[in-house]
Amino acid sequence: MAQLKFRDKTYEVGDGATVLDVLLEHGQEVPNSCRAGVCQSCLMQVVEGEVPEQAQKGLKDSYRAKGLFLACSCQPQADLAVSLPDAAQLRVSAEVTGIRPLSEDVMELVLQTDAPFEYQAGQFVTLWRDERLGRSYSIASLPDDDNGLMFHIRKVARGEFSSWVHEDMKPGDRLSVQGPAGDCFYIPGQPDQDILLIGTGTGLAPLLGIVHDALRHGHRGRLQLIHGAQHPSGLYGHETLTALARDHDNLIYHPCVLNAEDEMDAGIRQDTVEGLVKALVPKPAGWKAYLCGDPDLVNKLRKQLFLAGCNMKDINADAFIPSTPADRIG
Amino acid sequence: MSSLYERIGGEAAVDAAVDVFYRKVLMDDRVNGFFDDVDMDKQIAKQKGFLTMAFGGPNNYTGKDMREGHKHLVARGLNDSHVDAIVELLGETLKELGVADADIQEVANIANGARDDVLNR
Numbered sequence: 001m002a003q004l005k006f007r008d009k010t011y012e013v014g015d016g017a018t019v020l021d022v023l024l025e026h027g028q029e030v031p032n033s034c035r036a037g038v039c040q041s042c043l044m045q046v047v048e049g050e051v052p053e054q055a056q057k058g059l060k061d062s063y064r065a066k067g068l069f070l071a072c073s074c075q076p077q078a079d080l081a082v083s084l085p086d087a088a089q090l091r092v093s094a095e096v097t098g099i100r101p102l103s104e105d106v107m108e109l110v111l112q113t114d115a116p117f118e119y120q121a122g123q124f125v126t127l128w129r130d131e132r133l134g135r136s137y138s139i140a141s142l143p144d145d146d147n148g149l150m151f152h153i154r155k156v157a158r159g160e161f162s163s164w165v166h167e168d169m170k171p172g173d174r175l176s177v178q179g180p181a182g183d184c185f186y187i188p189g190q191p192d193q194d195i196l197l198i199g200t201g202t203g204l205a206p207l208l209g210i211v212h213d214a215l216r217h218g219h220r221g222r223l224q225l226i227h228g229a230q231h232p233s234g235l236y237g238h239e240t241l242t243a244l245a246r247d248h249d250n251l252i253y254h255p256c257v258l259n260a261e262d263e264m265d266a267g268i269r270q271d272t273v274e275g276l277v278k279a280l281v282p283k284p285a286g287w288k289a290y291l292c293g294d295p296d297l298v299n300k301l302r303k304q305l306f307l308a309g310c311n312m313k314d315i316n317a318d319a320f321i322p323s324t325p326a327d328r329i330g
Numbered sequence: 331m332s333s334l335y336e337r338i339g340g341e342a343a344v345d346a347a348v349d350v351f352y353r354k355v356l357m358d359d360r361v362n363g364f365f366d367d368v369d370m371d372k373q374i375a376k377q378k379g380f381l382t383m384a385f386g387g388p389n390n391y392t393g394k395d396m397r398e399g400h401k402h403l404v405a406r407g408l409n410d411s412h413v414d415a416i417v418e419l420l421g422e423t424l425k426e427l428g429v430a431d432a433d434i435q436e437v438a439n440i441a442n443g444a445r446d447d448v449l450n451r
Contacts, residue, residue: 250396301368302370303356303370306349306352306353306356306370307353307356307357311351312348312352312370312374313350
């Protein structure tokens with residue numbers, strides 16, 4: 001059985017257990033959120049030994065080179081000594097410069113980082129209120145946008161971070177930004193490829209970045225953008241996107257809701273996202289697809305598009321995995 | 331004389347075959363029940379491993395891996411008919427990609443060679 005060393009203590013690693021499991025089980029505090037190898041909240045550093053390849057999947061090269069790994073995805077096969085990385089080397093501090101509601105339950109948050117921050121439109125970061133509370137959000141702005149980093153933050157019932165943003169946050173508040181991560185971004189080089197962008201809820205945020213990036217690169221293929229919501233009030237990008245689509249012939253915006261209302265805009269359809277995709281692009285062979293938002297829907301669409309002929313490597317998915325609720329920890 | 335793996339086209343052929351093969355597997359009601367709950371990224375990686383092995387390419391599979399990896403599926407009813415279906419879908423995939431009949435037969439022989447380990451017999 002492998003031994004795990006952390007803060008001068010040594011623990012036995014049970015069969016199939018991860019570094020995160022073992023440390024939490026013994027009452028050690030390790031920041032974590034999705035526990036699915038996505039959000040990168042549980043980054044740790046190798047002091048001695050080696051971690052399996054899986055534990056560094058999706059990390060940027062500079063992180064790998066430092067021996068950083070994801071505690072939730074690391075099942076040690078041999079003895080290992082680990083530490084928590086110095087937060088300062090991973091994060092950059094930032095100030096809240098703008099905050100305003102976009103809809104009933106979505107807040108737009110704008111941050112100015114203290115140091116330059118490099119990212120690709122469509123990637124995500126983890127925002128930290130303090131040492132303990134961090135949550136991942138997609139970036140809705142563009143890298144060369146001087147107005148700062150923009151996010152769409154949806155209010156989650158009993159969500160600690162989103163409650164802070166929605167109820168207490170004001171300009172001047174400080175937080176720190178870790179990342180960026182994620183591979184849902186526009187890749188120049190195939191300007192005539194048709195692109196399908198599908199988002200539910202705040203899954204629209206990364207898609208907006210990708211759409212702007214594609215238009216800026218002079219993309220000529222079709223950009224079919226589907227935004228799905230429960231109710232018309234959830235289509236918080238409706239006016240912006242309607243206007244943007246008017247200015248760009250190859251951008252086609254498809255707002256759709258599950259629950260229609262009498263007075264909603266004529267352009268909004270009542271349909272499921274899956275149904276709309278099937279009707280719009282029955283044969284997605286050769287298309288590129290970006291899927292962001294609800295994890296169940298993202299996985300369902302991924303399979304649907306793949307079976308209908310889309311290449312697996314052309315499907316970029318960013319499932320918004322909720323953080324593990326506090327009452328389910330330990 | 332070139333090896334089977336080289337004749338089929340090596341790693342590039344595996345990459346070309348994996349989408350076609352996995353799509354057939356997911357659409358085939360005889361076997362797709364075994365693949366329903368599996369993460370698609372992990373599954374693609376596993377399929378690539380399987381195809382590389384079946385094409386006679388470099389792999390580190392042992393009989394023990396095969397047994398361990400399929401034990402839970404045997405418990406769910408995996409049997410000869412399912413292995414037959416997989417070999418058939420593999421053949422159809424290679425035919426679509428223009429592989430010669432004699433090479434397809436050789437691939438089928440390699441895949442069939444793992445049958446007893448896969449079925450834990």
